[in-house]
Amino acid sequence: AQSVSQHNHHVILSEAASLELGCNYSYGGTVNLFWYVQYPGQHLQLLLKYFSGDPLVKGIKGFEAEFIKSKFSFNLRKPSVQWSDTAEYFCAVNAPTGTASKLTFGTGTRLQVTL
Amino acid sequence: GAGVSQTPSNKVTEKGKYVELRCDPISGHTALYWYRQSLGQGPEFLIYFQGTGAADDSGLPNDRFFAVRPEGSVSTLKIQRTERGDSAVYLCASSFLQSGSSDTQYFGPGTRLTVL
Numbered sequence A: 001a002q003s004v005s006q007h008n009h010h011v012i013l014s015e016a017a018s019l020e021l022g023c024n025y026s027y028g029g030t031v032n033l034f035w036y037v038q039y040p041g042q043h044l045q046l047l048l049k050y051f052s053g054d055p056l057v058k059g060i061k062g063f064e065a066e067f068i069k070s071k072f073s074f075n076l077r078k079p080s081v082q083w084s085d086t087a088e089y090f091c092a093v094n095a096p097t098g099t100a101s102k103l104t105f106g107t108g109t110r111l112q113v114t115l
Numbered sequence B: 001g002a003g004v005s006q007t008p009s010n011k012v013t014e015k016g017k018y019v020e021l022r023c024d025p026i027s028g029h030t031a032l033y034w035y036r037q038s039l040g041q042g043p044e045f046l047i048y049f050q051g052t053g054a055a056d057d058s059g060l061p062n063d064r065f066f067a068v069r070p071e072g073s074v075s076t077l078k079i080q081r082t083e084r085g086d087s088a089v090y091l092c093a094s095s096f097l098q099s100g101s102s103d104t105q106y107f108g109p110g111t112r113l114t115v116l
Helices: none
Strands: A003-005 A010-014 A019-021 A024-026 A032-038 A045-050 A056-058 A064-068 A073-078 A087-094 A109-114 B005-007 B010-013 B019-024 B031-037 B044-050 B053-056 B065-068 B075-079 B088-095 B111-115
Touching: A003 A087, A010 A019, A019 A109, A024 A073, A032 A064, A032 A073, A045 A056, A045 A064, A045 A073, A073 A087, B005 B088, B010 B019, B019 B088, B019 B111, B031 B075, B044 B065, B044 B075, B075 B088
Parallel strands: A010 A109, B010 B111
Antiparallel strands: A003 A024, A019 A073, A032 A045, A032 A087, A056 A064, A064 A073, A087 A109, B005 B019, B019 B075, B031 B044, B031 B088, B044 B053, B065 B075, B088 B111
């Protein structure tokens, strides 16, 4: 069975600080990896995804993530956060079976950016 | 175009009652998923449909939960004899899966179910 760990439950940063949110997964085969974001009062939105190819993935709003297969990790980064990045961030994984596949999510990281 | 929509946005019911939650996927999306999100947790998979059939219902917690997608578009999640532990946000997602490729799921706003 797949599992996802997000070790940072609540992160508080000042504007312009750099961000790195950890995500580790447990699964023996090939995986697809995702980061979703949920802004206050809004629904889950896709931030970025990795299916194959270049392990450094760039997403919207200046976010990027790096897939390190040997570490089973897919950490999210942003060089300089903004107050508007305050949100909950979820890492998720599924198996690329060639058919639709359920996502397994981590418990989420709440990011609070202060002015 | 329009995203995934879910109705109602909020549902308050009493223990033991029956509820139906509706999901309208993005037009043309073939796969539809239901997840449940409890407070402080990530979404947990319940069931998904490929077309009209339930391709994987392994996440349904018990036989009080049932979902249908009779015409391959709109889906209804049905919960019988609701319990207080069923209180959560129920999320729907849809995707357009092309043969042999991986799919990206797009989520709706959710239905917040409260069982008193």
